[in-house]
Amino acid sequence: MTARPLRADARRNRQRLLEVAVRVLSQDGPDVPLEAVAREAGVGIGTLYRHFPTREALVDAAYQGELDRLCDCVDDLLATLAPAAALRAWMDRFFDYLATKRGMGPALRALVASGGNPFERSRQRLTTALATLLRAGGAAAELRVDVDPDDVLVALSGICLAAADRQDRDQAARLLDLFLAALRPAAAGEPRYGRRSQGTIG
Amino acid sequence: MTARPLRADARRNRQRLLEVAVRVLSQDGPDVPLEAVAREAGVGIGTLYRHFPTREALVDAAYQGELDRLCDCVDDLLATLAPAAALRAWMDRFFDYLATKRGMGPALRALVASGGNPFERSRQRLTTALATLLRAGGAAAELRVDVDPDDVLVALSGICLAAADRQDRDQAARLLDLFLAALRPAAAGEPRYGRRSQGTIG
DNA sequence: GATCGAAGTGGAGGAGCCTCCGCTTGATGC
């Protein structure tokens, strides 16, 4: 499980690839041929693919920094806003994070979908960020306590990705407001999410 | 605006392509080479692309029938279930519709995203179906009256697509329950969706 | 500083995507 450290040359190449990827992705958009990235980094395409087996893996690694910032701002938000408002503000940032990377669509969907695989780290961070927000909201009785942060992540990312396709910020804002409503404490007697679904699935 | 009718041979080819597409898509999965579809239909790849400029267009056309069935069942559902429950049941069907076509991911996202373009017909039908359900729910005071069916369609499709990636039906059901909660009438004094967003976007 | 196995490299090659444009054919008017 503890992968031995990369050889020096490999580490160097990996680093170079990442630097080039960040630059090229933001310059030429999300559809740059990976061959171009490899060429620019002065390595063969094979090398790129060994370090980053899929385009998604490369994108994920390239934007690790931004994702970190996104997750790290949770504490700040909670320090300055009431929990529900903090969550709502965080949703906006999450939307921006996804939207600026739109076109890398499959990459991002894979990130959220990852069933315990290469993007585990990223997903884990996001889930943790959401968990913190939800917990604060629960403690303040502003949000439900019976939602799974991972569920929220999936729903939220789906909504954001779909909204990003529409290129309509107003709609995006409305959808996030709407989704936030789902996270408010249920009125007494109202059907609950989580125990035996109302649906006909299954 | 009134496109003149296709020439007889073109109509024939188009039809053949659709029949083959339905068969091949369900047989070999959503990633079949379009060249295979063309070959099987006995036409050149150029012909396929003229009739269906993108893979999405082909998929959409191929599943028009299923989509019709999905939209047509609304009345039945409303006849046998209370509006909110009918909506919930419809969500399940919508999920199935999208899920069986997963892997055609971009195709389906394009369908919902379509800003007045080739999939207009499909989107229109879905929006209408949702509008009917929402109106019934509003009339029965089971659902909000202040939601735009188009917003619901975008959010719903996003959630379904994301959930489908996870391959977890239980989660999908939970997410749909959760989303339904967002559509319940807001408690008095609760922030409303639709007017000036709480968010920082914009 | 020579040896050697493991780690890493790179690019050729097979496959699919989509465009483009010279060729074919159905519809229409005579």
Next chain:
DNA sequence: GCATCAAGCGGAGGCTCCTCCACTTCGATC
């Protein structure tokens, strides 16, 4: 029937993706 030509056809070609494996390089060991 025949001429005409827009509508339609098809597949070669340029491009990207991703795999695969013979070759190179690192660095541990003596």
